[in-house]
Amino acid sequence: MSLLPPERIERVCGFGMASCADGYVVRPASVDELEEAVREAVRAHRKIVLRGAGRSYGDAAIGAERVVIECTRMNRILSWDPDAGLLEAEAGVTIEQMWRHCLPDGFWPPVVSGTMFPTLAGALAMNIHGKNSFAAGVLGEHAEWIDVWFPASGLQRLTPEDELFSEVIGSAGLLGTILRACIRMKRVPSGDLRVRPTLCGNWDEQFDAFRKFESDADYMVSWIDCFAKGRSFGRGLFHAAWYETDESAKRDSLQPAHQDLPSSILGVVPKSLVWHGLRALNNRSDMRLLNAAKHHSARLPGGKEYRQSLVAFSFLLDYVPNWRMAYAPHGFIQYQSFVPKLRAAEIFAQQIEMQQERKLEAFLGVLKRHRPDRFLFSHGVDGYSLALDLKITPHNRDRIFQLAHEMNDLVLSAGGRFYLAKDSTLRPQDFRASIGPQSLAKYRRLKDTLDPDHLLTSSLAQRLEID
Ligand SMILES: Cc1cc2nc3c(=O)[nH]c(=O)nc-3n(C[C@H](O)[C@H](O)[C@H](O)COP(=O)(O)OP(=O)(O)OC[C@H]3O[C@@H](n4cnc5c(N)ncnc54)[C@H](O)[C@@H]3O)c2cc1C
Missing domain, CATH: 3.30.43.10 (Uridine Diphospho-n-acetylenolpyruvylglucosamine Reductase, domain 2)
Structure with a gap:
């Protein structure tokens, strides 16, 4: 049949x-x-x-x-060795399954995305990065082996010693099907982090914060208010975080129950309803106010160091189920570009200026620090990325794409890169220019x-x- x-x-x-x-x-x-x-x-x-x-x-x-x-149905964890910290799993095992399985033994996935729902194969196919990208790099750097099914030759196990390993990981599912993988999990002293917020008044303060903490923080990320102008241009809230080593954090924090996100916000509003509220506010003027309110609320007393579970810190967006429905029916794109450190401040500032001039500001902006890697379709640079959520409507779609193309030109002029997991707007020439003709020719030979x-x-x- x-x-x-x-x-x-x-x-x-x-x-x-x-x-x-x-x-x-x-x-x-x-x-x-x-x-x-x-x-x-x-x-x-x-x-x-x-x-x-x-x-x-x-x-x-x-x-x-x-x-x-x-x-997603090929989702069995095949083996877990807490002595070696090695987890073998099928393609469809999610990041959530990985941490739930290993955290009670004191291990956490070495790299996680801002949501815990991606599959292991999807994460390797895109070679995801996390808020520890500057220190831990991309997920592929933590794989011991991958089993891949190639249309021409069938099943093959690849290890980091094989050239194909760094060509298949990150190739967006276009060279072979990842069936299984073995990941070296990260040993953690507890299931909590010590989080230190820094309120940044402008771009300079943002980049200063990253420079200040990059030599010893375990995680760094910053939120940018893309509406702010003038002296507040580039303002936002930076967070550095360290694994909590305090003895009192250890006992319970490794249990999944400690990590589970609450089912309501402020103990009252069921989380499943929150996106309806967000949807009502999902317009330019309300988002301008919300961004400003977020910035000013960070000034309130209590904005000092605090303890947070790994899940709450890592998967903030998972707090609100279906949050993307706030952008329905036409959706949104996430535009994330990666720019070498010497030009990042200038390029990101220009991107935001262009958005403000056209009244097409991103409702959410997130800044991260990265490092280069050896993968064929790498998005890694010794620099920074800025991820921007841009709402699509029937009236602005063409203008958003035009804006993205102009932002692409800026990124390319600075030797920057793009990330296929986030991309919607690259033109063929943009992608060619970002990875270079040699890498593309190599990919075509492999294909x-x-x-x-x-x-x-x-x-x-x-x-x-x-x-
Ligand atoms: C809220 C949110 C936050 C995010 N935050 C981050 C972040 O911080 N960092 C980051 O790097 N990414 C982030 N992402 C992106 C996400 O991690 C990647 O897109 C990831 O690849 C999604 O995995 P998936 O299982 O959903 O794969 P899909 O999106 O379904 O597929 C991704 C790619 O994998 C390929 N693929 C799928 N299965 C296989 C297979 N078995 N073998 C080979 N190829 C396969 C597909 O063809 C596709 O090209 C975020 C996404 C969301 C929605």
């Missing part, structure tokens, strides 16, 4: 809901079922898009009329060898003309 009847067609979207496509969605629970789905796609002359939990913001895990192989019929694709691959 065909796996691809019309009933299988589903509308799948990027997390930002601004890019969607109808595909035949298959959810294999085993490698055998995955291989059967591939054979079925080949018989039906359809290409394949690999998908994890769909947490990439843009069009990396969607494809019109493709067979979308969603790996012809590992996937000669170009079975693996995505809307992103087509848009960037890397397919």
